[in-house]
Amino acid sequence: MKNMKKKGDIMTNTGWNFDNSYARLPKLFYKNMNPTPVKSPQLIILNQSLAKSLGLNPDKLQSEDAIAVFAGNKIPEGAEPLAQAYAGHQFGHFNMLGDGRAILLGEQITPQGERHDIQLKGSGRTPYSRGGDGRAALGPMLREYIISEAMHSLGIPTTRSLAVVTTGEGVARETYLPGAILTRVAGSHIRVGTFQFAVNFGSADDVRTLADYTIKRHYPDIKEDANRYLALLEEVIKRQADLIAKWQLVGFIHGVMNTDNMTISGETIDYGPCAFMDTYDPATVFSSIDEQGRYAFGNQPYIGLWNLTRFAETLVPLLHEKQEEAIKIAENALSEFAMLFQSNWYAGLRAKLGIFNEEKKDEELIKVLLDMMEEYRADYTNTFRALTIDKLENTVLHDKEEFKQWYQQWQERLNRQEESKEASLNLMKKSNPAVIPRNHRVEEALKAAVNGDFSVMERLLNILSNPFAYTPEQEEYCKLPEPSNIPYRTFCGT
Numbered sequence: 313m314k315n316m317k318k319k320g321d322i323m324t325n326t327g328w329n330f331d332n333s334y335a336r337l338p339k340l341f342y343k344n345m346n347p348t349p350v351k352s353p354q355l356i357i358l359n360q361s362l363a364k365s366l367g368l369n370p371d372k373l374q375s376e377d378a379i380a381v382f383a384g385n386k387i388p389e390g391a392e393p394l395a396q397a398y399a400g401h402q403f404g405h406f407n408m409l410g411d412g413r414a415i416l417l418g419e420q421i422t423p424q425g426e427r428h429d430i431q432l433k434g435s436g437r438t439p440y441s442r443g444g445d446g447r448a449a450l451g452p453m454l455r456e457y458i459i460s461e462a463m464h465s466l467g468i469p470t471t472r473s474l475a476v477v478t479t480g481e482g483v484a485r486e487t488y489l490p491g492a493i494l495t496r497v498a499g500s501h502i503r504v505g506t507f508q509f510a511v512n513f514g515s516a517d518d519v520r521t522l523a524d525y526t527i528k529r530h531y532p533d534i535k536e537d538a539n540r541y542l543a544l545l546e547e548v549i550k551r552q553a554d555l556i557a558k559w560q561l562v563g564f565i566h567g568v569m570n571t572d573n574m575t576i577s578g579e580t581i582d583y584g585p586c587a588f589m590d591t592y593d594p595a596t597v598f599s600s601i602d603e604q605g606r607y608a609f610g611n612q613p614y615i616g617l618w619n620l621t622r623f624a625e626t627l628v629p630l631l632h633e634k635q636e637e638a639i640k641i642a643e644n645a646l647s648e649f650a651m652l653f654q655s656n657w658y659a660g661l662r663a664k665l666g667i668f669n670e671e672k673k674d675e676e677l678i679k680v681l682l683d684m685m686e687e688y689r690a691d692y693t694n695t696f697r698a699l700t701i702d703k704l705e706n707t708v709l710h711d712k713e714e715f716k717q718w719y720q721q722w723q724e725r726l727n728r729q730e731e732s733k734e735a736s737l738n739l740m741k742k743s744n745p746a747v748i749p750r751n752h753r754v755e756e757a758l759k760a761a762v763n764g765d766f767s768v769m770e771r772l773l774n775i776l777s778n779p780f781a782y783t784p785e786q787e788e789y790c791k792l793p794e795p796s797n798i799p800y801r802t803f804c805g806t
């Protein structure tokens with residue numbers, strides 16, 4: 313009867329059910345180590361619905377023992393904590409990186425048999441910390457929580473946030489700030505930079521081992537393909553073309569699309585300097601260090617391809633025994649990206665305009681609208697929202713002659729399709745969020761939270777949990793910030 317108590321039994325314990333496949337990779341890829349314990353952990357926020365979907369018991373997760381796990385003070389049964397090694401091109405420059413302030417506890421196997429990385433971010437120094445303190449501050453960890461969960465609710469593949477705890481310790485930034493640890497959940501943390509690390513610091517066998525591991529974990533369907541490494545490249549290109557199109561469709565600016573911040577799973581990762589755009593302008597940049605606008609809104613698809621090209625380079629030795637042939641194969645696969653991205657993006661924009669079928673002239677209709685939005689500095693989200701609810705009075709486009717013409721053409725376009733006006737409206741409602749995490753709202757919530765009032769953040773999270781609801785309560789959150797002469801700025805490594 314000794315084995316009656318199952319490891320992941322949600323009734324009798326928190327439900328942790330770890331497997332540690334990453335820890336079976338060659339030692340080169342990680343350092344076994346525990347998080348550095350902290351003084352006095354306190355639970356700030358727990359994602360109850362995510363906990364449940366992971367097979368965890370939300371009530372038990374609020375016990376002192378469970379909070380100690382989120383703080384890195386206790387290692388849950390079955391976990392084999394480690395810091396992952398990776399490299400990456402940061403703003404175009406290659407560097408050795410790695411988890412400088414994160415520890416992977418292991419992979420939670422859900423009751424459905426899914427595998428998710430459970431990682432503590434802000435958990436202390438590691439051999440990859442370089443000059444950093446290995447820690448994180450409360451504001452930025454809650455910011456990641458809010459935005460990553462908003463992205464999830466918008467239907468965009470992303471890492472997620474299970475919990476934030478404060479550490480009871482201060483972190484030194486420009487001033488002393490309350491320290492915190494975020495528990496991040498991800499399909500995996502394998503990055504383009506993980507492959508770059510393998511190529512630069514490992515052997516040919518290490519690259520192959522990593523590629524086979526990645527295929528098994530994320531793309532099991534291609535395992536038997538004649539050239540499975542080409543299939544891997546094609547799949548990653550597809551996922552990124554899908555992901556980046558989704559970003560563009562909601563006005564999300566990642567802000568630091570370094571190759572170490574691009575996942576092989578196709579999930580959005582690294583919520584440092586990201587932010588949503590208000591006014592439509594492809595040149596929008598929020599990150600304080602992105603002086604050249606490398607990661608500006610309109611550049612994201614091009615940077616996506618640049619990063620995928622770095623990924624393809626790591627696979628060259630696996631694609632064909634002759635290098636020349638391998639390069640041709642890689643180039644051919646990469647040449648698909650632009651078409652894939654564009655077709656996702658146009659499909660998304662058609663849906664945003666309530667259009668079901670395809671007409672060649674749709675591209676022109678879309679271009680004219682976006683050009684007008686740029687010229688008259690229209691709010692991106694609210695323009696599509698106004699078209700959806702047909703309340704254009706308060707938009708800057710409303711009284712413009714060329715907009716009236718465009719509107720006429722759009723109506724004619726809708727009349728040319730078989731689907732009813734009602735069906736179009738429903739499609740628009742599903743495709744145009746009424747609310748996004750607007751910067752001033754996020755800042756307001758963080759300011760209150762850091763001062764001990766979590767109600768503003770909870771309300772914001774609630775509003776963002778169904779961005780397509782179009783409820784009266786959401787209206788307040790559609791409002792733009794007061795005009796300001798100080799541009800909104802975001803930061804890395806906070």
Ligand code: AMP
Nearest residue numbers: 409410411412413441444445446447805
């Ligand atoms: P990021 O800009 O967040 O993608 O981080 C780039 C690299 O810096 C990664 O290797 C991080 O682990 C590392 N890093 C960021 N902040 C810290 C910190 N406070 N302490 C140690 N390493 C850090």
Ligand code: MG
Nearest residue numbers: 572573581582
């Ligand atoms: Mg990063």
